[in-house]
Amino acid sequence: MKNQSVSNNIDWMSIMIYILLVIMGWLNIYSSSLSTAAIDTSIFDFTQIYGKQFLFILISIPIIFVVLFVEPKFYEKFSIIIFAVAILALIGLFPLGKTVAGQRCWYAIGSFTLQPSEFAKAATSLALAKYLSDVQINLKHSNRQIQALIIIFLPVLLILPQPDPGSALIYFSFFFVLFREGLPGWYLGTGLVAIVVFVLTLAFENSWIVIAIATVALIFNYFRSKLIERNILASGIILLLISLFSFSVGFVFNNVFKQHHRDRFNILLGKDVDSKGIGYNTNQSEIAIGSGRWIGKGFLEGTQTKGGFVPAQHTDYIFTTVGEEWGFLGSVFVIGLFVGLIIRVIYLAERQKTKFSRVYGYCVASILFIHFFVNIAMVVGVFPTIGVPLPFFSYGGSGLWGFTILLFVFLKMDANKVNEW
């Protein structure tokens, strides 16, 4: 008989990484926001950003205890209700939400704000896990696929018009989960091809070149068939679809996208580099990180950080502080922590005894992965500028609590697995 207490079965390794990330995040927020504050204030000054973050961290502690206290059965049983509450909260933003910088993402209670989309990720994960844990479900069937996609894209539909494309993007991470649970490979394959065609179309600025490449690839595929079947008709249809997509990319890019969207892609593709206008963010962020060299300039010594050159440095661009003040070694450490945590969660998910907790764990890993990758890729200038925070690191109460709940619900499930027979 194994010891059934939570503290003996919980995965301490994940918790250690969590604590390290939260504390490092807080220190970097302190450094990045020090320049605009008076020098002599305490790190715990609640009127300052870093003081507030400290408060958020403190509040996380009771949240964690509550999450760990609740029976895991509760999450499974009430997952649909939790999901429904989250959806209602997102709908409620339209009449009740507070608009900040053009985005209607927050509920404001006095000076206190909450961002429901941060919690909706956990709710959606629960709902998806609940849906997929049904023994009847087989993702090979297209109506099952559609039902799963409805669960995923319901919140996306509500988040996109806020507008918050960054949060919406995260929901694509659930495809990893679906794939793991049996979604046909062509979903991901199509997604991959679409991304490649999209980037190539923008890079060459000519759909015909892309179509030519696709044709060559398909002919090659036809004679040494591996990926898709040797079927001239199928290949022809694929080529047609690629062509249409490529032309539509050109059309959408030039006619539907707004200028600032176009600019974000152009910067990445090395076109129209205007380091003072739209390219400013990426340029400053690269300068800050690049000036860190091997070991960085030291805590609170970053000149770019102190000068406040990097915009939104305490939120989406928090990693620039790591790069500048802690250098390449610090960056390697932080990336190592994230990769370690994600791999650890995947590992834990795979050893779950119920499908519900396995799917949920997979959702956690996928969400963390997309956040982590998109954020840092954007900061180092290989992904278009999009508002995705770095989990546990970036400033913000809703974000921190959302990720905390997301992770600890899974850790509770994992700790409880001994009881699941």
Next chain:
Amino acid sequence: MRKALLPTLVIIAGSLLLIRLFYLQIIDDTLKLKSENISIKINYTYPERGYIYDRNGELLVANQPSYDIMVVPRDVKKIDTLEFCKLLNITKEDFIKKIEKAKVYSPLLPSVFLSQLNKLEYAAFQEKERRFTGFYIQKRSLRDYQIHNGANIFGFINQVNEKIIESNPYYKSGDLIGKQGVEEYYEEILRGQKGVKYIQKDKFNREIGSYKEGKFDTIAKQGKDITLTIDAELQKYGEEIMVNKWGGIVAIEPKTGEILALVSAPSYDPSILVGRQRSRNYTSLYNDSIAKPLYDRGLLAEYTPGSPFKILTGLIALQEGAINDSTTFFCRRGFRYGRKFMRCHCSGGGVRLHRAIYQSCNSYFSQSYMRLINKFKTPSQGVDVWSKHLQSFGLGDFMGYDLPTGRRGNIPTSKTYNKLYPNGGWKSTNIVSNAIGQGEVLLTPMQLANFMAAVANKGYYYTPHVIKKINGSVIDKKFRTKHVTTIDRKYFKPIIDGMFDVYNYGTAKGLGVKGIDICGKTGTAENYLRVNGKRIKLQDHSIFVAFAPKDNPKIAIAVFVENGYWGARWAGPITTLMIEKYLNRKITKVDFEKRMLTGSLKAQYQKLYPRKVQDSIARAKDSITRVKKIADSLAKIKSIDKNSLDKDKNKNKKKDTVKLKN
């Protein structure tokens, strides 16, 4: 397979990010530089430049505060341009031009908008400074000259140019640097060390405190004061005397090599190169290609030395045993060698060394020189021995004095003549004009004065220098090292005796002063100018060298007056006045003084360099046809030279048969 996808992607994504970070942080090193440029501002504090004193402790050069108006183009908001321009007395076009220039340098960094305002202009501007956003005032210290002389010794202060900024990391755009004179030579001592303050900026370019708590900041180090060997009173007197004359005076204290006065005429008041008129004044000085006021004739002008060179001819002939003080040569009011005849202005007859010096007998020294050269197996050997002796007086080379400009002069060797006569066959007769300082020999006034100092010391000299003290510490060892000439001490006596009698019976009779035993030697040097291929003989230069007193020399002096007819006419009296001024501080030769102060050679120079010639030169620069004409005339000159060279060669052959009397 499905299980492996996500972990694999995570690993790949993490690696991609690390590769990108490695590129940004380790490989691409432009980013660090960019970061420093953006976020760190460097403020310099400029120390005050060291003062300059004369040998008697009189303050010559001090400092005055000056104010530069700086501009940060990006910060310039709408201002009342009219008021601004009126206040600073500039035109609107100027204003726009200056702003554009500053923008080209950098829209974010301050650049000098208007430099060197005086106190009044500063006060007027400061009152309204806050209305002109983007402009501010930066204080600097400028030179404040206490005397109106010595410009060639001091040099001046300039803003550094691109070349200096590139080659010397100490200097940044807008910094000042000493140019010419002691300001250049002792730049590092005078300027001190500027202080550096690193300031952290934010994205609005605001200063938000010191960088790294001032860990890298340094305090400005004051420039050191220097004391010169110059006697300010003598320098001033020399410059006043040389007004309206061109030439140079160099006075040296023989026992130490200290330069007492270094006069170059025409000169200028050093204070005109300070303040807002600076660049205009400098341009006009720089463009005066005829009088060349920026050209230090005392150091740079290489002149034919003329008769003073006979002193050296005599010394070397004595040393080499070619003559002794009772050797007699016969002078027929001239000297015939080959087909040439050299006129002589001595009283003729049998001439010994003593009279040869005081009457400046051309025949005597020519024959001594030929005897000296002919003593050796080949003329080459003879010339080289002679040349070695001259070099021991510091002639024919830069002397190593502590001023940044100089010329070697020219002391020919056998190589020189082998080049001039490529077929060989030159003999002592071809080079005999060297004996009287008229051949290929060229000396600067500084070299003339230095050999006079060596004669006064009877065989040694110290490298001339203008530095006496640097804030109490001893001066460079090279200025305290005795250079001994190759002439034995005993051979100087007869020469000095002769030089003494130059004043009693000789070419400078009547130029002496009661109570001072002066030894001197007149000189009159022929000189030529080539205009359009023709060799035009110009008015002779007036030269004088002397030292005094005879037994305990305190001053050795060389005076050179361009186109001053003959030695005793201008250079002689000037020498006397300078010596009297230095030794007695009082002038008894009032008549001399009046004549020298009021006398002018201006008419002479105007005749020599008529406007027409100048204009034609100026025009030639512009038009291509003129350039062609010049090319033609150059070709002509070349052919003329060739012809004359051929003639010379023919003469050489004939001269073989000529026997010389001695």
